[in-house]
Amino acid sequence: MTSLMKGVLRGMAAGAAGTTALNATTEADMAIRGRPASGTPTAVAGALTDRAGVRLPGGELEQANRLEGLGALSGTFTGMAVGAVAGALRAAGIRLPAVIGGPLLGAAAMAASDLPIARLGISDPRAWTGTDWASDAIPHLVYGITTHSALRAMFRADEERMALRQPAPDRPSRGALMRAAALGAATGCRSSAGLSALALRSRRYYPGLSGRLSHPAVKALNGLFTVAEMGIDKLPSVPPRTSPQGLAPRVALAAVAARAMARRDGIRSGPPVVLAAAAATASAAAGVRLRAAAADRMGSDLPGALAEDATAALLGQVGAAR
Template sequence: MTSLLTGLLRGTAAGAAGTTALNVATQTDMALRARPASDTPVETVSALVDRVDVAVPGRRRERRHRLEGLGGLAGSATGVAVGAVAGALRSAGVRLPAVLGVPALGAAAMLASDLPTARLGLTDPRRWSSVDWAADVVPHLAYGVATHATLASTFRAEDRERAEHPERFPRPATTGALARAVALGAATGARSTFGSAAIAWRACPDDRGPGRVLAGRFGRGAATLGALGEAAGDKHPAVPPRTAPPGLAPRLTLAAGGADAIARRDGYEVGPGVLVATAAAAGAAFGGVQLRAAAQERFGSDLPGAFAEDALAALLAWWGAGRAR
């Protein structure tokens, strides 16, 4: 399987190709309709630098020119970054056919560029006309076509080798493997250490991947103490909210790491399991907050919801860490 770094580099090149295609499509539209260049990139950068209190030097005209340059660079960086992520995912085993990959890449690039402007109040897509939507969608579809085609060409040699010698590569993730990854991710989103503890107790010294380091007494003991400590501390009112970045980031990281460990242990591709586990962790983190709030409203205390969440997280973690049959 291609290394993550190689995937990132290939994705960066693909994102650059996609950004070029997007710019060509946009400039073609400007030439055909005789419309001016959009001021949105400049306004977005201006709003961002004002928000973070960074001074852009120069007089009014010079400052405007610098903001125009920064706006163009920000757009290029967005396209390259989306391509880099796509390359990393492809190196991890996520390979979408063109009919899905092209619109997915275009939508990702469109979201990455339009969401900040909408959040800053510079535009409202709900008020766009059909012409406005077309002017945004078509260039991003061109981005998706070029990026996907470049990615496919750079990974073609590996795909050919995969087809000729499948025994050299991890197996594609099955429905059961993905279901276990979802369960493990959900358990980790609810209790960040439960997934690691379950993997430790299910691990064997001869396992493949990082999970084997937890197979010994020390690994199991440390993971168990961490899980018990979290289960006790979670009930304390002073514990910060799990949906805030300091609480959510470790959950997502541990969910991805746990899914990676069981996929490598069982010989499956890593990428799909990591994706679904991370998404499940995020959903469980927010869903658990709602469960606790519902328990608080019904029973006058969130403890019933907290204990129910403990039990559910433990069951999901134990099943999710199970071995492929």
């Protein structure tokens, strides 16, 4: 069996687990709030059979029961299909941390469910209330987290074996140098961004600092520090990052992140460390200029600061990839 097919099958199993969690969350909501079951899946099944020109056998009651069954089956199929795509992507080497992968899978399943509703004219999501959106979004978020967790557990043994068998190259590849530069640039924007990204992607079997970053408490501490830094960065009293007291920690943390990445990947750490330090220096200076230009154009520093937050997060994820 090819690795891609194995990923698809594992994804379908993970999607089935996620669908079960979604259904349980929806049923719990019905029990707590006393609301009726949604008739939307049945309405979608009815609209699709009408468009296809298919007449279900049986009388009116039997047809209604069949439509209800088809609506439930379509939800299960959607959950397994989204899981199958996620499994194929993971088999291809795309691995996202849980804080990103879980919500992303939930959003994909939610879009796959809600788009047909809108296209068939059964309901208009633009007219939904906040309670309606919560009733839809929360179960799908539970689906995404469950599916991602199940998929990661299924692949964990294979990934551990691959990490142990992978030969250590003598010198860093071009991709490794690009990742080091991305980690450095992220750290130049936000001093904790590089290490936080590595912590999110770390596994307990990784060597060196990357393995120690995998501890849940360390991950939580890194995340809190990053969130705090993003808030403090927007205060006018913060010293300029290009000053010695602002630049030195960024360069040092960029070097630490690059060395941890190099140790994790089994490559020489010298070139990645130098490149990350240079990238941190350059991005710190560029960030000051770009935010000043954005503040002049928009009349506020906040839009530029938020854009820099997003850039640091994206660069960190790129740099921490394996």
